[in-house]
Amino acid sequence: MLTCKQASKLISQSLDHPLSWSERVRLKLHLIICDACTQFKQQLNLLRTALQHIRNATENDLNIQLPSDVKDRIVRTIESDQQ
Amino acid sequence: MANNVNNWLNEHGDYLYRFALARLRDPHLAEDVVQETMLAAIKGNNFEGDSSARTWLTGILKHKIIDLQRKQVREQPVSDLIDLDGSDSTMDDFFDQSGHWLDKPQTLNMPDNDLEQKQFLAILDECVGKLPKKLKAIFLLRDVHELENENICKELEITATNAWVMLYRARMGLRKCLELNWA
Numbered sequence: 001m002l003t004c005k006q007a008s009k010l011i012s013q014s015l016d017h018p019l020s021w022s023e024r025v026r027l028k029l030h031l032i033i034c035d036a037c038t039q040f041k042q043q044l045n046l047l048r049t050a051l052q053h054i055r056n057a058t059e060n061d062l063n064i065q066l067p068s069d070v071k072d073r074i075v076r077t078i079e080s081d082q083q
Numbered sequence: 084m085a086n087n088v089n090n091w092l093n094e095h096g097d098y099l100y101r102f103a104l105a106r107l108r109d110p111h112l113a114e115d116v117v118q119e120t121m122l123a124a125i126k127g128n129n130f131e132g133d134s135s136a137r138t139w140l141t142g143i144l145k146h147k148i149i150d151l152q153r154k155q156v157r158e159q160p161v162s163d164l165i166d167l168d169g170s171d172s173t174m175d176d177f178f179d180q181s182g183h184w185l186d187k188p189q190t191l192n193m194p195d196n197d198l199e200q201k202q203f204l205a206i207l208d209e210c211v212g213k214l215p216k217k218l219k220a221i222f223l224l225r226d227v228h229e230l231e232n233e234n235i236c237k238e239l240e241i242t243a244t245n246a247w248v249m250l251y252r253a254r255m256g257l258r259k260c261l262e263l264n265w266a
Contacts, residue, residue, distance in 0.1 A: 003182025005174060012251040016225065016232040017243070039188040043258040046191050047207075048226060053193075054204050055227050058105035066100035066117060071092045074118045078088050078125060 002030045007037045011044060088121050095137050099144055106148055106228045108211055108219075119147045148228065149238050155220035156239050177255060189262050203265060210260035214253055221246065222253035 002010070007030045010023055019027065031038050058064065099120060103113035120143045127143070179185055194200045211219060221239065224230045225246075230238070236246050 003178075004184050005178040005182035008177075008255070009247075009251055012254050013247050015254075016247055016250060036184045036187040039190060040258070043188055043191050043261075044254055046193060047254060047257055047261075050193055050204060050207050051211075051226050053200075054108075054208055055105045057204065059101050061101065062097075064097070064101050064104065066092070066096040066114070070114045070117075071096055074092060074121055075088055077118060078121060081122065082125075 002026050004030075004034060004037055007031070007034065008040050011037065011041045015044065015048070088125060091121065091124065091136065091140060095140055098137065099140060102141060103144060103148060106223060107151070108208060108223065108227075112151060116144065116147045116151050119150070120144045123147065145228075149224065149230070152220040152224050153239055156217050156241075158216070174252075174255070177259075188258065191258070191261055191265070206264045207257070207261060210257050210264065213260065214256060218249055218253040218256070221249045222257075225250055226254075 007027055010019060010027045013019065014027070031041065096117065099117050100113055103116045104110060107113050107116065120140060123143050124140060177185060194203050211223070214222060221235065224235055224238075225232065232243065232246060235241075236243055239246075241249075
């Protein structure tokens with residue numbers, strides 16, 4: 001029987017690579033009887049979704065612009081680099 | 084040469100900056116990586132007419148983001164990396180000796196309401212900012228840049244086990260931070 005510590009590790013890993021057959025079965029059995037780990041799994045799913053929201057919000061926010069002094073600095077850096 | 088850069092920055096600078104900021108969550112790092120992209124673009128000069136300049140520059144930028152995150156991971160002391168293979172004593176904050184949760188995970192939901200959702204995401208963004216540098220770098224590459232695990236290991240020259248442990252720790256910390264600051 002998996003402990004919650006082991007189960008939580010597998011839940012996180014399942015986001016990164018396919019679990020083995022036996023890992024999947026053991027995790028499933030654990031989740032049936034464990035509310036806390038089921039909750040943890042939902043938290044990690046939420047984390048993923050929320051981060052995609054954050055990324056998209058930044059990408060699409062036209063108010064975010066490369067500051068003009070940074071633009072000037074980049075041009076100057078490249079000019080001096082070319083000499 | 085500088086003319087090219089000027090044009091690129093005027094036409095695509097804001098877009099590239101947003102793209103970088105979205106994945107690095109740090110204005111200074113985002114500025115640096117746009118500069119690196121311009122330097123590489125002017126040096127490489129391998130722009131193919133069949134793709135748009137924006138697509139080409141974004142392709143360079145993606146690589147520069149990974150390069151920068153690799154530096155963030157490597158700057159850490161070697162001992163830290165070795166520790167990752169061994170015990171998971173840092174998980175003692177979350178589990179008792181028999182592997183049970185010390186504090187049961189709470190229900191977390193993304194708010195439907197726009198304003199509350201913004202606040203929620205702002206808190207999460209702050210939580211990401213508080214992660215140790217190395218964990219933050221690998222976590223952003225995986226869950227925000229959405230690089231495959233295999234590529235993360237290759238790019239950062241770490242083992243798959245190291246990557247899983249680091250991602251596990253980052254996620255564990257973030258959900259706790261959300262619980263403390265939101266729920």
